[in-house]
Amino acid sequence: MARNVCILGASGSVGESTLKVIRTFPEEFRLRSCSVHSNLAKAEEILKEFQPEFLCISSDSVDRKILGNKQGRTEILYGSGSLCQLVVDPEVETVVTAVVGASGVAPTVEAIRAGKKIGIANKETLVTCGPYINELLKTSDAYLVPVDSEHNALFQLLRNTNRDSVERIVLTASGGPFRKLPVSELPNVTVEQALRHPTWNMGPKITIDSAGMINKGLEVIEAHYLFGFSYEKIGVVIHPQSVAHGIVETKDGASLVYSSYPDMVFPVAHSLFYPDIVPKTLRPHPSTSWGNLEFLEVDPERYPGLALAYEAGIAGGTAPSIFNAANEIAVELFLKGEIRFTQIPDRIREALESIPISHPTDLEGFQEADSRTRNFVLNSRKGKVSQSC
Ligand code: NDP
Ligand code: MG
Numbered sequence: 001m002a003r004n005v006c007i008l009g010a011s012g013s014v015g016e017s018t019l020k021v022i023r024t025f026p027e028e029f030r031l032r033s034c035s036v037h038s039n040l041a042k043a044e045e046i047l048k049e050f051q052p053e054f055l056c057i058s059s060d061s062v063d064r065k066i067l068g069n070k071q072g073r074t075e076i077l078y079g080s081g082s083l084c085q086l087v088v089d090p091e092v093e094t095v096v097t098a099v100v101g102a103s104g105v106a107p108t109v110e111a112i113r114a115g116k117k118i119g120i121a122n123k124e125t126l127v128t129c130g131p132y133i134n135e136l137l138k139t140s141d142a143y144l145v146p147v148d149s150e151h152n153a154l155f156q157l158l159r160n161t162n163r164d165s166v167e168r169i170v171l172t173a174s175g176g177p178f179r180k181l182p183v184s185e186l187p188n189v190t191v192e193q194a195l196r197h198p199t200w201n202m203g204p205k206i207t208i209d210s211a212g213m214i215n216k217g218l219e220v221i222e223a224h225y226l227f228g229f230s231y232e233k234i235g236v237v238i239h240p241q242s243v244a245h246g247i248v249e250t251k252d253g254a255s256l257v258y259s260s261y262p263d264m265v266f267p268v269a270h271s272l273f274y275p276d277i278v279p280k281t282l283r284p285h286p287s288t289s290w291g292n293l294e295f296l297e298v299d300p301e302r303y304p305g306l307a308l309a310y311e312a313g314i315a316g317g318t319a320p321s322i323f324n325a326a327n328e329i330a331v332e333l334f335l336k337g338e339i340r341f342t343q344i345p346d347r348i349r350e351a352l353e354s355i356p357i358s359h360p361t362d363l364e365g366f367q368e369a370d371s372r373t374r375n376f377v378l379n380s381r382k383g384k385v386s387q388s389c
Pocket of ligand 1: 008011012013098101121122124147148149174201202
């Protein structure tokens with residue numbers, strides 16, 4: 001019988017990859033429920049093709065009259081609270097968290113409480129409240145299968161490796177569109193240039209995160225909470241071709257590398273099938289046409305956000321929550337043309353230096369740090385920060 005899947009954020013890039021996998025394996029998976037935030041055109045496409053039991057429109061500002069309460073067999077739910085309703089549905093086997101930003105926290109927490117298998121794409125959840133999530137996982141049958149490509153690669157490599165033999169885990173990064181631009185020109189890059197990712201096709205927020213390697217910083221923290229390695233054992237290397245995703249370096253000096261086309265169907269399919277194997281070729285092996293593969297050191301001057309992420313991760317507690325929330329607001333401001341690209345790490349640094357770090361054990365403590373940081377960055381925009389733009 002087909003396994004029931006719930007996709008949070010079905011209208012986004014990872015959401016689309018997940019729908020593609022469900023479409024490819026109709027005997028194995030059924031779309032039981034999903035959410036979009038504001039993209040009603042996509043919602044209508046999904047209703048027509050998949051006829052899920054439930055579809056949630058999570059934005060509070062959408063006109064409810066457009067889709068009403070029922071479309072064919074599908075019940076339409078509204079508001080961010082409905083995300084939690086979707087994930088506790090007893091019929092759902094796997095929840096894929098493909099929403100962007102800290103909006104993933106509440107439904108992920110509910111999915112854990114409900115004991116679900118969670119294909120976790122939304123890295124901001126672990127960055128915002130990793131210690132809380134890891135404690136909560138101990139109280140439930142729920143488990144996480146990483147969908148983020150580097151973490152999915154490492155998850156697969158680590159399952160087949162004796163942990164005692166691991167020296168270090170390494171995440172690869174493309175280096176983004178500004179890898180070769182003179183550092184002095186970075187303050188003048190446009191939104192359009194920053195949105196032109198060289199290898200991956202992704203949503204706007206993660207594409208901006210990738211351009212400054214802040215995405216990699218979020219991923220280093222995500223890897224810490226997923227795999228339990230200390231920060232000095234989590235490395236980052238620039239690999240512009242994006243075919244190697246994760247590397248496990250072993251104590252004997254060897255490296256185990258996971259590689260595939262830069263296409264999210266690989267980690268999504270792995271997470272949906274897990275613990276079973278993906279039974280069919282998703283895209284043929286291209287190893288003869290890959291050409292030269294480069295692995296390069298990160299230039300800290302070009303990517304200051306990465307070092308900030310390590311600092312926040314090592315500080316622990318709410319420091320990663322502050323890092324994430326400051327980045328989310330700064331990216332929004334950059335996308336609106338209110339700050340420069342290079343001011344994104346500046347905003348994060350200011351927030352980390354100004355907001356006290358605490359070590360809460362409850363979710364509220366992390367959420368408090370998150371909302372305090374958002375207010376701080378928004379308010380600083382009105383003061384000295386915007387003058388420097
Ligand atoms: P997109 O921007 O393409 O999609 C985001 C999804 O979240 C959309 O469905 C959007 O709905 C929904 N959404 C937006 N705001 C909210 C909100 N406030 N509450 C609930 N839902 C909301 O993002 P991506 O698919 O690129 O990324 C999703 C997550 O996966 C991110 O955390 C990202 O870091 C992570 N990730 C993405 C990868 C990729 O290849 N894209 C790779 C690895 C990780 P709508 O469009 O209807 O408004
Ligand atoms: Mg990634």
